[in-house]
Amino acid sequence: MRRRGRVHEPDYALIQRYLEGDLRAFESLMEAHEQRVFAIALRMMRNREEALDVTQETFITVLRKASSFKGRAAFSTWLYRVTVNTCYDHLRKRRRQISIPLPEGYEPPDRSTNDRLASVEMRPTIEGALAELPETFAAAVILSDVEGLPLREVSEILDIPVGTVKSRVFRGRRMLASQLGNLLTPDDCPKEEQR
Amino acid sequence: MNDNRPEIESIIDLATDDLAPEEADRLERSLNPEALAELASQRAARQALERLHPPPGLSGDEQRRLRMAVRSELRLERSIRRAGRRRPRARSPIARAFPALAAFAVLIVVVAIAVTSGDRLEFGQDDSFEAPATTFAAATTRVAMETETVAEAAAAAEEYSTTETTGLPETEALTQAAAEAEAEAKADEAAAMASAEAMAALDATDSEDELGTEEVEVEAGELPEITDTTTVSPSDRSSRPPILFEVSSSSPREAARRISAVISEGLATPLPVHDFVEQPTAPVLLCFESAASIAEPEGAVYFLAGGLVDGEDAEAYLLVDDPISDDAFVFPERIDSQDILLYSLPDCTLILLPDDEAG
Numbered sequence: 288m289r290r291r292g293r294v295h296e297p298d299y300a301l302i303q304r305y306l307e308g309d310l311r312a313f314e315s316l317m318e319a320h321e322q323r324v325f326a327i328a329l330r331m332m333r334n335r336e337e338a339l340d341v342t343q344e345t346f347i348t349v350l351r352k353a354s355s356f357k358g359r360a361a362f363s364t365w366l367y368r369v370t371v372n373t374c375y376d377h378l379r380k381r382r383r384q385i386s387i388p389l390p391e392g393y394e395p396p397d398r399s400t401n402d403r404l405a406s407v408e409m410r411p412t413i414e415g416a417l418a419e420l421p422e423t424f425a426a427a428v429i430l431s432d433v434e435g436l437p438l439r440e441v442s443e444i445l446d447i448p449v450g451t452v453k454s455r456v457f458r459g460r461r462m463l464a465s466q467l468g469n470l471l472t473p474d475d476c477p478k479e480e481q482r
Numbered sequence: 483m484n485d486n487r488p489e490i491e492s493i494i495d496l497a498t499d500d501l502a503p504e505e506a507d508r509l510e511r512s513l514n515p516e517a518l519a520e521l522a523s524q525r526a527a528r529q530a531l532e533r534l535h536p537p538p539g540l541s542g543d544e545q546r547r548l549r550m551a552v553r554s555e556l557r558l559e560r561s562i563r564r565a566g567r568r569r570p571r572a573r574s575p576i577a578r579a580f581p582a583l584a585a586f587a588v589l590i591v592v593v594a595i596a597v598t599s600g601d602r603l604e605f606g607q608d609d610s611f612e613a614p615a616t617t618f619a620a621a622t623t624r625v626a627m628e629t630e631t632v633a634e635a636a637a638a639a640e641e642y643s644t645t646e647t648t649g650l651p652e653t654e655a656l657t658q659a660a661a662e663a664e665a666e667a668k669a670d671e672a673a674a675m676a677s678a679e680a681m682a683a684l685d686a687t688d689s690e691d692e693l694g695t696e697e698v699e700v701e702a703g704e705l706p707e708i709t710d711t712t713t714v715s716p717s718d719r720s721s722r723p724p725i726l727f728e729v730s731s732s733s734p735r736e737a738a739r740r741i742s743a744v745i746s747e748g749l750a751t752p753l754p755v756h757d758f759v760e761q762p763t764a765p766v767l768l769c770f771e772s773a774a775s776i777a778e779p780e781g782a783v784y785f786l787a788g789g790l791v792d793g794e795d796a797e798a799y800l801l802v803d804d805p806i807s808d809d810a811f812v813f814p815e816r817i818d819s820q821d822i823l824l825y826s827l828p829d830c831t832l833i834l835l836p837d838d839e840a841g
Contacts, residue, residue: 310553317549322539329537339544346552413530431498432531438498453494460497460527461520467527 298362302353317346320363323434324370330429331374333418341377345370360443367436367444371426378422416466424459431456489517497524550753554782722795723765723788726750731792731826734834738822741786741798750787769825772832773799776823786822795827 298319304312321342328341349369356365417425423445430441431452438456442449492509495501501509513521540548726744729737744750765788773783784800801821824834 313553313556314549317545317552321545321548325540326537339540339548342540343548343551346548347555350552350556413534417531428531432528433534435532438500450491453491456498457490457494457524460524460531463527463531464523467530 299358302356302362305350306354320366324366327367327370327429327434328374330433331425332377337377341370341373344373348373364440364443367430368446371444375422412467416463419466420459420462424455424462427452427455428459493517493521493524496521497528721766723797725789726787727789729789729791731833734824737791737824737834741822741824744787753785767797768827769797769830770799772825772830773801773823777801791824791826791833797825797827799823
């Protein structure tokens with residue numbers, strides 16, 4: 288039996304239909320992208336209400352300027368770029384208003400376990416550590432490692448060279464490992480890894 | 483570890499699993515212990531991040547609120563853009579009735595000429611008989627010319643429609659239907675304008691005034707996108723909004739107070755009319771056109787609630803003149819009797835006007 292899966296229209300065609308006033312195209316665009324936009328915003332903002340605000344602002348901004356979208360890059364790339372930039376704006380506003388407290392449940396590094404991966408994974412502080420990253424590093428790490436986007440796409444979203452993305456991801460992960468007490472030294476490495 | 487660029491690149495590529503297995507193996511063997519330790523840290527951090535539980539996504543309610551807010555903002559902009567164009571979405575009744583109107587106009591002219599001729603004959607002015615005939619011929623010619631003008635306008639509009647919808651690139655094929663709709667609306671507008679000109683040229687009569695007024699109303703009614711409700715019987719209770727208030731037409735202020743109370747108590751949520759009617763299970767609204775005709779061009783019309791006025795079905799709407807500064811989620815605090823429109827069915831009799839309209 289043939290499965291009747293839902294075929295997603297290319298974003299460009301949806302944008303054109305939206306510009307012609309077809310509200311079903313609007314619904315399709317929202318349906319296709321809202322969850323991921325919200326997920327990125329939530330990782331960046333760590334506050335559900337603020338993430339909702341960012342998501343709303345992002346779609347309003349993008350759809351207001353939809354007529355300037357020529358389809359040369361993926362719509363999602365443009366959308367995520369606006370998402371990240373909107374997050375930056377909100378984070379800047381937040382910094383002006385309040386100082387960010389230490390993440391809830393923050394614990395000192397735990398070196399008691401022999402399983403490095405588990406020791407990182409089991410800690411609830413990974414989210415908190417992520418929040419402590421400078422926002423430019425956090426954006427690179429979230430897009431690359433959490434959302435699983437290719438480095439090239441991350442570079443397009445952030446509008447920076449791939450080499451810069453690599454550098455930010457590298458330093459972001461390093462800070463995370465350091466905060467979680469899992470920044471290793473050569474002495475920590477098992478001998479089989481030191482070939 | 484020093485920020486040695488080539489080593490960082492290698493570590494990133496290895497930690498991101500961007501390399502073929504053989505190349506990854508070769509590269510990893512070339513790393514010094516310090517770089518290997520860094521690689522292990524990077525991998526641990528990355529794997530921990532990958533295994534983060536995905537955050538809870540948007541709930542159904544959050545999705546609904548989000549889309550409503552975004553749509554509200556965007557529709558506002560589009561309605562402002564459209565306001566300058568005065569383009570009716572639906573084919574106007576004048577345009578639809580044009581052939582009958584043209585025939586009617588010709589008939590009026592013929593009758594008028596006949597009566598004039600008759601009068602003159604009665605007065606015994608046989609020598610002037612040719613003048614009315616000439617006038618009749620001229621009037622007939624004028625009618626024919628005006629009719630031709632309308633026909634040309636309609637043809638031009640048709641041509642416009644054809645031009646608009648042919649020769650489009652393949653990627654734009656999906657927009658064809660929308661373009662056709664717009665072209666049709668433009669054709670309607672051209673036909674309606676030509677019709678108005680033709681009617682004016684035929685020396686206005688009372689009936690023409692009435693028609694002209696009606697056309698102005700149709701054009702000025704920059705209505706929200708809406709489904710056609712004209713075929714729904716108002717007596718069909720299943721298609722009507724639920725009854726949330728019951729008031730008397732003799733006390734409109736009390737009616738407004740009760741409607742506000744219904745909203746404040748959370749029994750109903752004000753919804754932009756376009757959002758309301760686009761809900762698949764939404765009941766049919768019958769008086770939204772009347773409400774929209776009162777709204778400012780930049781304003782918005784919200785459906786408030788359904789109810790009873792003197793035992794008859796009724797619909798309550800909210801007019802918002804400046805929705806730019808509005809937040810859809812604080813409406814319960816904003817509803818004021820002066821913004822409420824209350825209509826009783828089946829004829830959409832206006833029971834309660836905004837204060838400034840009533841004054």
